[in-house]
Amino acid sequence: MSRQITILVVDDEPAIRRLLHNSLARAHYRIIEAGSARETMTALQIDKPELVLLDLGLPDRDGLELVPVLKGAGASVIVVSARDATDQKVAALDLGADDYVSKPFDTEEVLARIRTALRHKLANETDTPRLMRGDVEIDLIARQVRKAGTDVHLTPKEYAFLAELAKCAGRVVTHAALLRSVWGPGHDGDVEYLRVAARGIRRKLENDPSRPTLIRNEPGVGYRLIGNS
Amino acid sequence: MNDLSPDFPAMAGTDRRPISGAGALPGHAVSLALTALVTLLGKVLFERGNIANVGLLYLLPVMVAATRYGLRTGVVTSLVSSLAYNFFFIPPTHTLTIEDPQNIITVLVLLGVAIAGSQLASRLRDQALLAQASSTQNSLLANFARQLTGISALDELAEVLCTETARLLDCDTVLLLPSGTDLVVRASSPPGCRLDMLDVTAARWALDHAEPAGRGSDVLTECEWLFRPLGTGGKVLAIFGMARSDARPPVTPDQMPLLISLLDQAGLALERITLEQDMAALEHVRERDRLRHALLSSVSHDLRTPLTTVLGTLGDMRALSVEQEQQLATARNEAERLHRFVDNLLDMVRIEAGALHQGIEPVDLSEAVASAIHDLRGILDGRTVDIAIPPDLPLVMVDPQLFHHCLINLIENAAKYGGSAAAITIAADSDVTGARLSIMDEGPGIPAGEEVRIFETFARIEGSDRKGGTGLGLAIVKGFAEAMGIMVSAVNRPEGTGACFTLNVPASRLRELSAQ
Numbered sequence: 001m002s003r004q005i006t007i008l009v010v011d012d013e014p015a016i017r018r019l020l021h022n023s024l025a026r027a028h029y030r031i032i033e034a035g036s037a038r039e040t041m042t043a044l045q046i047d048k049p050e051l052v053l054l055d056l057g058l059p060d061r062d063g064l065e066l067v068p069v070l071k072g073a074g075a076s077v078i079v080v081s082a083r084d085a086t087d088q089k090v091a092a093l094d095l096g097a098d099d100y101v102s103k104p105f106d107t108e109e110v111l112a113r114i115r116t117a118l119r120h121k122l123a124n125e126t127d128t129p130r131l132m133r134g135d136v137e138i139d140l141i142a143r144q145v146r147k148a149g150t151d152v153h154l155t156p157k158e159y160a161f162l163a164e165l166a167k168c169a170g171r172v173v174t175h176a177a178l179l180r181s182v183w184g185p186g187h188d189g190d191v192e193y194l195r196v197a198a199r200g201i202r203r204k205l206e207n208d209p210s211r212p213t214l215i216r217n218e219p220g221v222g223y224r225l226i227g228n229s
Numbered sequence: 230m231n232d233l234s235p236d237f238p239a240m241a242g243t244d245r246r247p248i249s250g251a252g253a254l255p256g257h258a259v260s261l262a263l264t265a266l267v268t269l270l271g272k273v274l275f276e277r278g279n280i281a282n283v284g285l286l287y288l289l290p291v292m293v294a295a296t297r298y299g300l301r302t303g304v305v306t307s308l309v310s311s312l313a314y315n316f317f318f319i320p321p322t323h324t325l326t327i328e329d330p331q332n333i334i335t336v337l338v339l340l341g342v343a344i345a346g347s348q349l350a351s352r353l354r355d356q357a358l359l360a361q362a363s364s365t366q367n368s369l370l371a372n373f374a375r376q377l378t379g380i381s382a383l384d385e386l387a388e389v390l391c392t393e394t395a396r397l398l399d400c401d402t403v404l405l406l407p408s409g410t411d412l413v414v415r416a417s418s419p420p421g422c423r424l425d426m427l428d429v430t431a432a433r434w435a436l437d438h439a440e441p442a443g444r445g446s447d448v449l450t451e452c453e454w455l456f457r458p459l460g461t462g463g464k465v466l467a468i469f470g471m472a473r474s475d476a477r478p479p480v481t482p483d484q485m486p487l488l489i490s491l492l493d494q495a496g497l498a499l500e501r502i503t504l505e506q507d508m509a510a511l512e513h514v515r516e517r518d519r520l521r522h523a524l525l526s527s528v529s530h531d532l533r534t535p536l537t538t539v540l541g542t543l544g545d546m547r548a549l550s551v552e553q554e555q556q557l558a559t560a561r562n563e564a565e566r567l568h569r570f571v572d573n574l575l576d577m578v579r580i581e582a583g584a585l586h587q588g589i590e591p592v593d594l595s596e597a598v599a600s601a602i603h604d605l606r607g608i609l610d611g612r613t614v615d616i617a618i619p620p621d622l623p624l625v626m627v628d629p630q631l632f633h634h635c636l637i638n639l640i641e642n643a644a645k646y647g648g649s650a651a652a653i654t655i656a657a658d659s660d661v662t663g664a665r666l667s668i669m670d671e672g673p674g675i676p677a678g679e680e681v682r683i684f685e686t687f688a689r690i691e692g693s694d695r696k697g698g699t700g701l702g703l704a705i706v707k708g709f710a711e712a713m714g715i716m717v718s719a720v721n722r723p724e725g726t727g728a729c730f731t732l733n734v735p736a737s738r739l740r741e742l743s744a745q
Contacts, residue, residue, distance in 0.1 A: 015538040023545055057530070082533065083572070086630045087588070104537035104568060107545050175590075192591040195624055196742055199593060203620060210595050210616040216603060217596040220588065220629035 005118065006030045008049035010040050010066075011080065012059050020053060023107040024114075037061035044073050051076040051117060053110070054097070056088055064091055071096040076117040080105065086220040093174045093222070100172065100221075116170035116227060131166050133214050133226065136205050138166045145205070152204050157182060161197040162225075165215060170227035172218050198223065256298030260306040263290035268313045275318060283318050284335040287311075291343045296350030300343075307343030311336040369397060370490050377498040386502055387416035390469070390495045394418075398488065400479045403454070403470040405432050412436060412468060424454070424470075432456045432468045439465050445478040455479045457488075459496045466499045521582050525575065532571045539564050573701040576634065577686065580708030585631065587712065591624035591740050592632055594657050594666055601636035608644050613652035618666075622659055623739040631709040635717075636668075638702040639730050643670035647727060664734040674721040674728050683719050706730075714738055 007029045009020045017033045024031050032047045034040040037060045043049065052075045056063030063079075070077050079092040079100040089100045098117040101110050129141040137146040140163055145152045154162065160182040165173055178194055179187045187193065198217065202209040216224045267290055271283040287310035295303025314335065315325055373393055380386045387404045395402045395418035403417040403424070412432050414422060424432070431449040435442040435456040443452040453472045460466040469492055471479035480488050543561045548554035579585055595618045602614060625632075643653045647670025654669040675683055684707040703719075710717045716733040 013534050013538070016534065016541075019538050019541045019545070023541070082529065084630065087586075103533060104540040107541055192624055192740060192742070195591055195593045195596070198596065199620070209620060210599065210618055211602075212596075212599050217593070217600050219592075219597065219600050219633040220590070 004028065004030045005051070006032060006047055006049040007114070008032045008034060008040065008043050008047065008052045008075070010034045010052060010058070010063075011055040012036065012057065013055075016055070019107075020110070023110070027111055027114075029114075035059075037063075037066055040066060041069070044070065044075070048073075049075050050121065051078065051114060053078050053080055053114075054092075055080045056085075056092065064088070064095060067092050067095040067097050076121050078110075078113050078117055089221055090174055090176075093172065094176055098171055112170075112227065120168065120171065131169055131225075136214060138162060140166060147205055154204060155197075155200065157193070158197050158200045158204075161194070162201055162215075165223055165225035169225045172222050172224045174222040178223065194223070256294065256302040257305060260290055260294035260298065260302055261309060263293060264306060264310050264313055266290075267310070268317055271314075272317060284314050284339070287314055287339055288342055291339055292346050295343045295346035296353075299351060299354075300347035303343040303347035304340070307339045311339050314339075366487050366490070369487065370494065373491055374494050377494055380498060381502065381505065383499075383502050383506070384416070386495070386498055387467075390491075391416045391418040394469075394471070394488070394491055397491070398471065398480060398484055399473075401472045401474070403472075404459075405436075405456075405468040405470065407436060407465075407467070415467070427452050428454050428456075428470070432470060435468050436465050439463060443470070444472070445480060457492055459492055459499060461496050461500050466496065466503060469495070518582065521578065525578055525582070528571075529575055533568075536564065536568050536571065540568060570701075573705055576705045577701050577708070580705065580712070585628075585709070585712045587628040587631065589626050589628055589713075592627050592629050593624055594618055594622055594664065595620070597629070597632055597636060598655055598666075601633060601640055604633075604637060605640055605644070608641060609653075612644065612650065614640075615652060615654045617654070617656040619658065621742075622657055622664060623741045625664060625734045626738045626740055627713045627715065627734070631713060635706045635709050635715075635732060638706045639668040639732075642702050642706075642730070643668050643672075643728075646670060647672040651727075659739065661736060663736045664739055665731050666734070667729050667731040669722055669727055669729045671725065671727040674726055675719055680719050684717065703730075 007024055009017050009024070009031060010033075011017050011020070012035050014035070017035070021031045021033060032043050032049060034043045037058050040052075040054075040058075044052075052070050054063055054066060054070065054077055056079060058066075067077055067079070077092075077097040079089060079097045080103060081088050081092070081100060083102045089102075092100065098120070099113050101113055129139065131138045131140075135148045139145070143159065143163070145154055145159065145162065161178060164178055164181050175191050175194060176188050179190060182197075183190065183193060198215055199209075201215060202212055205214055206212050212226075214226060216226050218224060264287070267286045271286050275283055287307075291303060291307045291310055294306035312325065316323060376389055376393065377386065380389060383406075387406075391402045391404055394400075401418065401422065403422045404415045405412045405424075406415045407413075412429065414424065427449070428443075431443040431452040431454060434449060435458050439458045439460075441447075441455065441457045442449045443455045444450055445455045454470040455472070455478070456468050456470045458465040458467075459469050471488075473479050540561075543557065543564055546557055548557050595616075598616060598618065602609060640653065640655070647653060651671035653671075655667070656669070657664065657666045659665070684703050686701065686704040707717050710732055714735060715738070716735075718731050718733065720729050720731075721727070722729045
């Protein structure tokens with residue numbers, strides 16, 4: 001790594017900031033801390049972090065309001081939220097957040113999410129036109145999917161669904177985002193389309209559709225193409 | 230139209246001058262005395278000089294008698310005056326014969342004045358009586374209303390209504406309030422009133438039909454009591470009963486307007502008090518909800534934050550010796566247990582507060598199970614999980630997050646009670662009645678008769694309380710599932726050993742897959 005990557009940890013709890021600080025510093029990131037929205041804004045201007053780990057419960061402002069500001073400043077955003085705050089996660093993702101982790105978090109998981117987010121930030125989508133997941137190959141340029149070297153026929157919607165996840169490989173994509181990009185506007189509530197497409201993809205690509213290794217469902221939030229790591 | 234005087238026997242305290250028939254005797258005496266006085270005066274004047282129209286003097290006693298004491302006294306006085314005039318003044322004096330026909334006119338005029346005067350006076354008196362009666366009634370009502378205004382408790386209102394009405398109408402009274410399906414005596418005058426079957430039937434009829442029942446009404450007239458509904462706008466809030474110890478109807482027709490007004494006032498007061506109580510109860514519930522919510526978010530934050538730190542720190546720590554490895558494992562397990570317990574407690578509070586926010590969406594059972602197994606990978610490590618879910622199962626309309634927690638708790642439960650390495654089987658099927666998702670373990674199963682109790686809060690199967698459970702997991706499953714219209718049941722597996730927990734999704738919550 002030629003230049004040290006700066007991560008801003010935003011949480012009003014010093015203990016959590018310290019914990020994340022230690023874990024992330026061990027992974028050779030430069031860490032800045034902020035305990036409030038005001039401190040976040042200051043740090044954003046001075047330190048220009050590449051990525052922000054954002055806890056939404058801040059004392060001076062709703063953390064959700066910060067998401068577009070941080071994204072606008074060019075930082076990736078990973079939201080840290082309570083387990084049962086599904087609505088909050090979805091809202092943050094729809095506002096542009098890259099991913100989320102639930103409290104209590106596993107620091108390994110946090111590091112994996114950070115790596116994924118940074119990879120997407122540093123690379124163009126076209127840099128990874130082909131993905132391998134087990135024996136499944138997704139070719140985004142040829143618009144083809146192969147399993148164990150054999151072409152698999154997906155319906156156009158199934159392919160578009162899979163391609164959308166592949167472009168964000170490892171990151172969660174919300175129901176609303178998937179529906180908009182695959183089915184177009186006006187289908188925001190049609191989650192069953194997604195269920196049907198996911199079922200079709202699994203039937204055609206998974207060895208055991210009841211134990212998916214390709215696409216994971218995040219209950220109430222969206223879908224994720226399972227990462228390599 | 231003549232006798233409008235409301236006969237309120239209990240109103241003795243009010244100032245009432247003897248102006249009607251009751252004053253006949255003193256009236257006659259006064260009139261006769263006046264007549265005698267006039268006669269005497271006339272006699273004196275007559276003897277001093279020859280005054281022709283002495284007869285006019287008699288108008289005075291006749292007018293006084295007619296206007297003040299009524300027609301009868303007026304006529305009697307006019308007759309007596311005529312006789313006296315005839316006897317003392319009309320020649321031949323000291324006889325009762327009339328020679329001059331002109332004097333007959335005088336007698337007739339006196340009679341006419343008596344009749345006209347008494348008619349006029351009696352009309353005036355009637356109006357005065359009417360005004361007095363209505364002012365008495367108004368002041369009674371105003372007084373009653375004033376008493377009711379200050380009352381804020383139901384018992385006090387019942388007491389005042391019973392005693393005041395009993396005093397005003399001179400009868401026994403009772404107030405009955407509906408309580409559940411029964412009518413309960415809330416107050417009575419005299420206190421300690423007991424009603425027999427017939428009375429209660431009449432009271433119930435009055436409640437059900439919002440019309441009077443019992444003696445003096447149209448129905449159930451053999452009942453001793455007269456029951457009238459109390460309330461406003463067609464809604465009966467209470468039943469008011471009246472009875473007399475003598476067999477007379479408890480309320481005379483002329484008392485009815487007063488009674489109806491009294492009961493209307495009481496109905497308004499009762500409605501006000503009922504509303505106030507409802508508001509207070511609502512406020513109480515709101516206050517409790519606010520406290521619960523405050524507690525929930527405070528506990529949620531204050532317990533979870535340190536737990537997150539502890540779990541994260543323990544997860545980061547690397548052991549330097551075998552001994553430390555074991556210590557770390559113990560610390561991690563216990564911290565995770567504590568974390569699960571806190572989560573369960575919070576879920577339970579949310580269920581009991583009815584605060585389950587639901588976002589219903591179509592969920593694929595197969596996907597949902599896969600997600601739950603992924604989240605439980607730490608606990609299920611190395612354990613066999615057989616999944617038998619048909620690929621063409623309809624989607625279920627549930628809250629994905631709540632459903633996810635149901636599955637997590639059921640699978641965790643199967644892992645906990647099923648034996649350390651035993652397999653877990655997850656199966657699903659559907660038909661026209663709905664879809665079923667079953668989680669089966671190979672543990673000792675459920676003791677006979679415990680199939681329902683097992684879902685109660687803090688219930689734990691006997692002899693298994695060392696497994697580190699909280700006794701909340703299954704109660705949460707039940708609470709979450711029922712909030713989504715899903716029935717949860719527990720049975721022992723028909724084949725082999727072990728328990729089988731089933732989520733029964735009704736057909737109304739299924740969504741067959743349609744073409745895109």
